[in-house]
Amino acid sequence: xxxxxxxxxxxxxxxxxxxxxxxxxxxxxxxxxxxxxxxxxxxxxxxxxxxxxxxxxxxxxxxxxxxxxxxxxxxxxxxxxxxxxxxxxxxxxxxxxxxxxxxxxxxxxxxxxxxxxxxxxxxxxxxxxxxxxxxxxxxxxxxxxxxxxxxxxxxxxxxxxxxxxxxxxxxxxxxxxxxx
Amino acid sequence: xxxxxxxxxxxxxxxxxxxxxxxxxxxxxxxxxxxxxxxxxxxxxxxxxxxxxxxxxxxxxxxxxxxxxxxxxxxxxxxxxxxxxxxxxxxxxxxxxxxxxxxxxxxxxxxxxxxxxxxxxxxxxxxxxxxxxxxxxxxxxxxxxxxxxxxxxxxxxxxxxxxxxxxxxxxxxxxxxxxxxxxxxxxxxxxxxxxxxxxxxxxxxxxxxxxxxxxxxxxxxxxxxxxxxxxxxxxxxxxxxxxxxxxxxxxxxxxxxxxxxxxxxxxxxxxxxxxxxxxxxxxxxxxxxxxxxxxxxxxxxxxxxxxxxxxxxxxxxxxxxxxxxxxxxxxxxxxxxxxxxxxxxxxxxxxxxxxxxxxxxxxxxxxxxxxxxxxxxxxxxxxxxxxxxxxxxxxxxxxxxxxxxxxxxxxxxxxxxxxxxxxxxxxxxxxxxxxxxxxxxxxxxxxxxxxxxxxxxxxxxxxxxxxxxxxxxxxxxxxxxxxxxxxxxxxxxxxxxxxxxxxxxxxxxxxxxxxxxxxxxxxxxxxxxxxxxxxxxxxxxxxxxxxxxxxxxxxxxxxxxxxxxxxxxxxxxxxxxxxxxxxxxxxxxxxxxxxxxxxxxxxxxxxxxxxxxxxxxxxxxxxxxxxxxxxxxxxxxxxxxxxxxxxxxxxxxxxxxxxxxxxxxxxxxxxxxxxxxxxxxxxxxxxxxxxxxxxxxxxxxxxxxxxxxxxxxxxxxxxxxxxxxxxxxxxxxxxxxxxxxxxxxxxxxxxxxxxxxxxxxxxxxxxxxxxxxxxxxxxxxxxxxxxx
Numbered sequence: 022x023x024x025x026x027x028x029x030x031x032x033x034x035x036x037x038x039x040x041x042x043x044x045x046x047x048x049x050x051x052x053x054x055x056x057x058x059x060x061x062x063x064x065x066x067x068x069x070x071x072x073x074x075x076x077x078x079x080x081x082x083x084x085x086x087x088x089x090x091x092x093x094x095x096x097x098x099x100x101x102x103x104x105x106x107x108x109x110x111x112x113x114x115x116x117x118x119x120x121x122x123x124x125x126x127x128x129x130x131x132x133x134x135x136x137x138x139x140x141x142x143x144x145x146x147x148x149x150x151x152x153x154x155x156x157x158x159x160x161x162x163x164x165x166x167x168x169x170x171x172x173x174x175x176x177x178x179x180x181x182x183x184x185x186x187x188x189x190x191x192x193x194x195x196x197x198x199x200x201x
Numbered sequence: 202x203x204x205x206x207x208x209x210x211x212x213x214x215x216x217x218x219x220x221x222x223x224x225x226x227x228x229x230x231x232x233x234x235x236x237x238x239x240x241x242x243x244x245x246x247x248x249x250x251x252x253x254x255x256x257x258x259x260x261x262x263x264x265x266x267x268x269x270x271x272x273x274x275x276x277x278x279x280x281x282x283x284x285x286x287x288x289x290x291x292x293x294x295x296x297x298x299x300x301x302x303x304x305x306x307x308x309x310x311x312x313x314x315x316x317x318x319x320x321x322x323x324x325x326x327x328x329x330x331x332x333x334x335x336x337x338x339x340x341x342x343x344x345x346x347x348x349x350x351x352x353x354x355x356x357x358x359x360x361x362x363x364x365x366x367x368x369x370x371x372x373x374x375x376x377x378x379x380x381x382x383x384x385x386x387x388x389x390x391x392x393x394x395x396x397x398x399x400x401x402x403x404x405x406x407x408x409x410x411x412x413x414x415x416x417x418x419x420x421x422x423x424x425x426x427x428x429x430x431x432x433x434x435x436x437x438x439x440x441x442x443x444x445x446x447x448x449x450x451x452x453x454x455x456x457x458x459x460x461x462x463x464x465x466x467x468x469x470x471x472x473x474x475x476x477x478x479x480x481x482x483x484x485x486x487x488x489x490x491x492x493x494x495x496x497x498x499x500x501x502x503x504x505x506x507x508x509x510x511x512x513x514x515x516x517x518x519x520x521x522x523x524x525x526x527x528x529x530x531x532x533x534x535x536x537x538x539x540x541x542x543x544x545x546x547x548x549x550x551x552x553x554x555x556x557x558x559x560x561x562x563x564x565x566x567x568x569x570x571x572x573x574x575x576x577x578x579x580x581x582x583x584x585x586x587x588x589x590x591x592x593x594x595x596x597x598x599x600x601x602x603x604x605x606x607x608x609x610x611x612x613x614x615x616x617x618x619x620x621x622x623x624x625x626x627x628x629x630x631x632x633x634x635x636x637x638x639x640x641x642x643x644x645x646x647x648x649x650x651x652x653x654x655x656x657x658x659x660x661x662x663x664x665x666x667x668x669x670x671x672x673x674x675x676x677x678x679x680x681x682x683x684x685x686x687x688x689x690x691x692x693x694x695x696x697x698x699x700x701x702x703x704x705x706x707x708x709x710x711x712x713x714x715x716x717x718x719x720x721x722x723x724x725x726x727x728x729x730x731x732x733x734x735x736x737x738x739x740x741x742x743x744x745x746x747x748x749x750x751x752x753x754x755x756x757x758x759x760x761x762x763x764x765x766x767x768x769x770x771x772x773x774x775x776x777x778x779x780x781x782x783x784x785x786x787x788x789x790x791x792x793x794x795x796x797x798x799x800x801x802x803x804x805x806x807x808x809x810x811x812x813x814x815x816x817x818x819x820x821x822x823x824x825x826x827x828x829x830x831x832x833x834x835x836x837x838x839x840x841x842x843x844x845x846x847x848x849x850x851x852x853x854x855x856x857x858x859x860x861x862x863x864x865x866x867x868x869x870x871x872x873x874x875x876x877x878x879x880x881x882x883x884x885x886x887x888x889x890x891x892x893x894x895x896x897x898x899x900x901x902x903x904x905x906x907x908x909x910x911x912x913x914x915x916x917x918x919x920x921x922x923x924x925x926x927x928x929x930x931x932x933x934x935x936x937x938x939x940x941x942x943x944x945x946x947x948x949x950x951x952x953x954x955x956x957x958x959x960x961x962x963x964x965x966x967x968x969x970x971x972x973x974x975x976x977x978x979x980x981x982x983x984x985x986x987x988x989x
Binding site: 151190 | 208209212213216252255256259260261279280281284285288292295296297316318321324325328329330332353356357360361363364389390393394397438439441446447448449451455487488490491494495498526527528529530531561562563564565
């Protein structure tokens, strides 16, 4: 078992470690995107967990979030994490953050990601994310790294994606034909 | 071999499946195709196949056979391959699999790649899922990239370093030099990630924290950057609803919080900027409130001056009135954190907080409830309790237990009057009676016992509550107990606080018996009601009815109930003379903070034992059933001065001391003695010490009969001076066989806390050859060891 910070206390069944007198509790542990029927569209994990544990967490959390009524606030306490979620059309964007993190800015993070997707796909809808899931991941990985924002400029993120896309070895002379 | 189906084609096909089974079939077919393709080591389509595998993995199907393929993709020279390969690695691999270590070399190479986007992929993967081993191996590369002038790479390296430090904290030191001029960057990405890195280092290591405070003068730098963000004009690149780079602002505020905590100088240096942010930030959208929220958290955590703190609390107060429930939620959470330290400031927002109890959102309600309890004090107890009780009535079951406990605690601390306290308890028991915690029952009983003047009122109210509803067990248990104790007050209609109800003894017994038979009653509750019925035998006149009930339950299948009934039966039969004393009114219980069981001190209006009055020794014919017969035996002129000079102690009644009496026996060498020897009846005493209480002497009497006939109906009784306490256990038999053919034994326990010389007066009654014999004697020859 690797040493170092045990992040997901609940799933790993162990208590979090303390460094000195402080406890580190600012971190996004995972992000999930799922439809209103509970189908997973994207899963990004920033903590090491087994496939079985991930499935269990996903199932439970999806159930919990889907059971929320529209009038309720975007935050819920789940196990010992805070979950920030927001629905955009038919997709739920769901982030699990740790105790000391700022829920309101997490909402902004989610919103920024949606804006990026929107700009990239041009009026993004769920189908775009279904059929181009790998691109959704690429965009996310240009925006967040290890659960933290690496770039706060929308323009720069999109520029980087564009440039990287250009590097992909073309199969056809037209760029927008699928690579794979 | 035809080219494998394209990714989008596959997705389209799978989505046409109408059932789970159909989908599974398609997936299995495709997986088989992919597997054979992998086996053929096909380089051209590996990327396509892994991409498809990742899709199927997201649907929930196993994809572990693609793990090695991801590694091959990463090792490829093609960017497309690397992109999918790294994605696959992040999705399918993690540090639990040994396979992941094979990535290390590839990542190392890619960290030094000529294309920054490849380097970016490697940094991202490492920073997302790198294991400690990988981090150890590659930390040097990350550190190098942290010093590059390429801001695209520098920002990623900073976050990668954060991950490395989290995994391998010992490596923190090596990144220190590279942080030197991170904050002089203009690039916001680098600034943001640098602040995150510095935050991580300061949080983890007090030495680092001190270093950054003193040597690097981090606070002024951060203040400057923050100021620029606020003061600078519109910057389209970083603007969010009129605010410039809120993400960076929030991270800076967070780092300031860590730097300012417990440090006066740093706190002072950031005072102005915090005030500025707090007053100038636009609050119409969530983004502005996010910054304000972080500002408030910082102000509350550092050593800010009081004006700033009040400003912060007021911001939270305004949040509470915001239409956006997210903002209200966040406000309640923060107020909960600050209520201890800034109690008065939070009190000012009490009415708003109480209003939040009516919110529709569960999380908000819970927070509002917790905060409300934190705000209760002696001044607002009546008003607050009204609101909280109303909340208790209407809230979801998940809240009721906590709310009930909170109400009890608050009532105990701040009750303005006993009547109010009892009323509040009644309210909780009747509205949320099934949700109160188990330990509430004894606590409430103790409270009621100690509110002497409210006994009549309490028992009346509880009785009425029982008539309405017997389903809530804690309520029923408390009520049964009270009726058992104060039933006499109930039937005599003595209530002063409210209109006394007319109720007969039979009606009360009906109710208690009803509890015994009801399906709603738990075994514990049944125990309570049986005991209550028994207690009423000394308070009511309908003893026969009670006797009948008790005897019926002597054959109950519930072992606990059976045992109680059998013992109570015995009380009616053999030990009837002890019944009144055993069942008398409970004294006031004081909760002692010291060890173990509640110490029971009799302070309930019992008169101090004064000089013992002379009493005549009862004549021989006096019936044995007279109450307190024994205690009277020691009254009299021949009372040794020792008793009179003793301090008027409060004899402990049933309770703490008796609990000690049940301690283990232990042998000690105290010689036996003959206490009585007359007319053929000899009584020997043997001694033991009861552990752990050395003040208790355990005496076993051995009665033997040397006459020719058996001594039947043999009863041994004993009395001790007032400074002692006596407990007689049951005798082995009441026939002492003739001609020393056997002995009757009986155990006496004597509590002698003052270590007085042990004296005893004994009374013996038996029948010999048809005639009753009675004798009294004094036993003075106790060996010193038995009482020293």
